[in-house]
Amino acid sequence: MTASTHQYQVFGRLGPLLVVLALLAMWEVTARHLQLDGFPTAAEALRQLPVILSDGQALAGIGDSLRRMACAFVLALLVAVPVGLCMGRSDALARLLNPLLSVIYPIPKAALMPMVMLWFGIGDLSKVLVIFLGVSLPLLFHSYYGARNMDVKLLWCAAAMGMGAPVRLFKVVLPAALPDVLLGCRVGLSMALIVMISSEMIARQSGAGDLLFNAMDMALYPDVYAMILILAALGYGLDGLFERLRRRLTHWADVRQDSHAGASS
Amino acid sequence: MKRAMGACLPLIPLCVLVLAWESSTRLGWVASNLLPAPSAVLVRLAQLLPQAEFLFHVQQTLIRLLGGFAIALVFGVTLGLLASRVAGGVLETVIRVLAPVPKIAFYPAFVLIFGYDHASKIALVVADAIFPILLATFHGARTVEPKLVWSARAAGTGRIATLYRVVLPATLPAILTGCRISLLIACVTVFLAEMISSTDGLGHLLSLAARSFQMVDMFVPLVLISSIGLLLNITLQYTRKHLLRGQS
Numbered sequence: 001m002t003a004s005t006h007q008y009q010v011f012g013r014l015g016p017l018l019v020v021l022a023l024l025a026m027w028e029v030t031a032r033h034l035q036l037d038g039f040p041t042a043a044e045a046l047r048q049l050p051v052i053l054s055d056g057q058a059l060a061g062i063g064d065s066l067r068r069m070a071c072a073f074v075l076a077l078l079v080a081v082p083v084g085l086c087m088g089r090s091d092a093l094a095r096l097l098n099p100l101l102s103v104i105y106p107i108p109k110a111a112l113m114p115m116v117m118l119w120f121g122i123g124d125l126s127k128v129l130v131i132f133l134g135v136s137l138p139l140l141f142h143s144y145y146g147a148r149n150m151d152v153k154l155l156w157c158a159a160a161m162g163m164g165a166p167v168r169l170f171k172v173v174l175p176a177a178l179p180d181v182l183l184g185c186r187v188g189l190s191m192a193l194i195v196m197i198s199s200e201m202i203a204r205q206s207g208a209g210d211l212l213f214n215a216m217d218m219a220l221y222p223d224v225y226a227m228i229l230i231l232a233a234l235g236y237g238l239d240g241l242f243e244r245l246r247r248r249l250t251h252w253a254d255v256r257q258d259s260h261a262g263a264s265s
Numbered sequence: 266m267k268r269a270m271g272a273c274l275p276l277i278p279l280c281v282l283v284l285a286w287e288s289s290t291r292l293g294w295v296a297s298n299l300l301p302a303p304s305a306v307l308v309r310l311a312q313l314l315p316q317a318e319f320l321f322h323v324q325q326t327l328i329r330l331l332g333g334f335a336i337a338l339v340f341g342v343t344l345g346l347l348a349s350r351v352a353g354g355v356l357e358t359v360i361r362v363l364a365p366v367p368k369i370a371f372y373p374a375f376v377l378i379f380g381y382d383h384a385s386k387i388a389l390v391v392a393d394a395i396f397p398i399l400l401a402t403f404h405g406a407r408t409v410e411p412k413l414v415w416s417a418r419a420a421g422t423g424r425i426a427t428l429y430r431v432v433l434p435a436t437l438p439a440i441l442t443g444c445r446i447s448l449l450i451a452c453v454t455v456f457l458a459e460m461i462s463s464t465d466g467l468g469h470l471l472s473l474a475a476r477s478f479q480m481v482d483m484f485v486p487l488v489l490i491s492s493i494g495l496l497l498n499i500t501l502q503y504t505r506k507h508l509l510r511g512q513s
Contacts, residue, residue, distance in 0.1 A: 015358035023362075038377030099275040100282060106494030108453040111460055111468070111487060114475035119299060194367045201369070201461045202472075209370075213461075216373050224373050231370040239365035 038221055045225035052226050058211055062230070065207035068124055069196045072131035076188065079132075080139040081181055085173050087140070088147025089155075101137065109134040110198035122205055127196075134195035135188040142184025146177030179253040182246045189242055193235050301481040306488055309481045319470075323489070326455055326466040329383055330493075333390025334451045341395045341447075342440060345402025346428050353407065360400060368392045372458060386458045386466075393454045397446040405439025406432050441505045448501060452494040456486075 024042045031041040052058050087094045109130055116126045150173060158172045174181070200209025208231060215223035283303050289295050290302040297305070313319040348356035372389050379385040409432050417431045418424075459468025467486040474482035 015354070016362050019358050019362045036378065039374075095275070096278050099279050103279060103491075103495075106449055106452060106498070107487065107491045108456045110457055111471060111490075114471065115480070115483060118475075118478065118480070190365050190367065194369055197367050198369045198457045198461070201372070202457070212370065212373055216377070221377065224377070228370050228374055232366040235366040235370075236362065 040222045040225060044222040045229060048222045048226035049229065052223065052230065061206055061211050062208045065196055065200065065209070068127050068207070069131055069192050071124075072128045073135055073188065073192050075128070075132050076135040076139055077185070080136040081143045081174075082169070084140040084143025084181075084184075085147040085169055085177060087144045088150075088177065089169070089173060094144065094148075101140065105137060110195050110202060113199045113202045117203060122203070127199060127203070127205075127207075130199045131192050131195045135192045138187040138191055139181070139184045142180045142187065143177060146180025146184075147173050149180075150176035179250045182250055186239065186242055186246060189238055190235060193231075193238065197231060298478075298480055301484055305481050306484045310485050310488065313485060322465055322467055322470055322486075325383075326459065326468070326490070327493075329386040329390060329458075329466070330451050330455045332383070333387040333455065334394055334448060336387065337391045337394040337398055337447060337451070338444065340391070341398030341443070342402050342433075345399050345440075346406050346432060346436070349403055349406035349409075349432070350424075350428065353403070356399075356403065360396065360403075364396050364400075369454070369457065372461060376462060381462065381464065386455055386463070389458050390451050390454050394447040394451040397450065398440065398443040401439045401443025402436055405436035409435040438505075438509060441501070441508070445498065445501055448497050449494055452490060452497070456490045 024046075028042040031039050083097075087097055112133065113126070113130055116130055120126045120129065154172050154176060155168060158168050163171065196207070197209045197212075200207040201213060204210050204213060208227070212224060212227045212231070215221075215227060286300075287302050287304060290297050290300060290305075344356065368389065371392060372385070375385040375388045375392075379388055413431050413435060414427055417427045422430060455466070456468040456471075459466035460472050461468075463469040463472075467490050470486045471483055474480075474486075
């Protein structure tokens, strides 16, 4: 057992890099073998990467997308986390909201884009709103779960020492539920990226998803694959950064099984 | 009696919401061409359901949804079970790289490689839905009581046979939990893929209605796919109860 864990640790450091290289190599071989028009080799796509990354317009598009995503994420943090924490500590509120949330849960949020655009116009507001909806639910559920399962004695102590209910929510419940809240943030972050890309693919106004399909319409296939690589790297990079932050903030907590792959719009 | 009351209680907030929505459109607070009344959506759904053309779109969506889910289930469980015994570290690293990647970004590539028909949508559904099943199976199979495996091996069961006679049943609860997440993801993914580029399916119907600003027709496919998601989820829960009837 120890041998295999040690082996795994060595692999853990270099592993992701090796996996990426192996995947690229597999891609290269398959593409050369198939010789499809719509399936350029990895080398061709990689050659387009610097071209796209030095193109001001493309960068502005990706930047716009990320800005909207950040806005929506912060908004969801401000709304969904407090509501989730309150739900976790109040049975009445949980009973009121849970049925509503479980009905909203299976709705594809990015699919709301056409409706939301008719209601709020084609500007940033609609796009931010749709991402906000997608991010809110996982955040809310994880906050709810964290607040519900916290150690109640902590709350009693705080109450006995004269702490008011609103203060308790932020000084006791929030830190106690933080590991779950941050897990929700991680799911929410990948969700935000998915909803962002899919809503831009559906609405085709601006942003990274639109760039992707524009390149496809113009039959610039290496560009399409380069954009996919950029978005994939973005997903991996954001997740990695957040995971570091999460470990730093909650290194004191028990390790939780991450339900990370459960993310989707 | 009390049990029936308890079952109905969660429905009250929902009913209140639907009533408020209905009355706000009826009373003219919201323009009905911007937000149709729920009753109007349901009436339209009832009108469309017997039509062969509408059913064809539903069928296309269901083929992609269930086909993709089935492939994800078979591959996810097989890979997860095998990796729990050999090369687990490799699989874990591959998952760590691929899981946070937004799979929807691969959709254009799938369209270019597999064409505009079923295959590209099914590929996207598989890419999205396989991860929860794979992870659940892998982690579940690794935490199976080793004594069970040892006993089976000592009694003369082969390596592969142990895998599907002992490890698979013991991992079943975890697999079913993974399935629940995957099924929902599959529903959402297939719908989005159809909205983005397709010539049939429920998602395409939404895009079509959006182009002509038919609000009611936009809500119908959305309500239907969400109901399909809920229904599949309920079916899965009953299957779970049936499959796990021996376990606590």
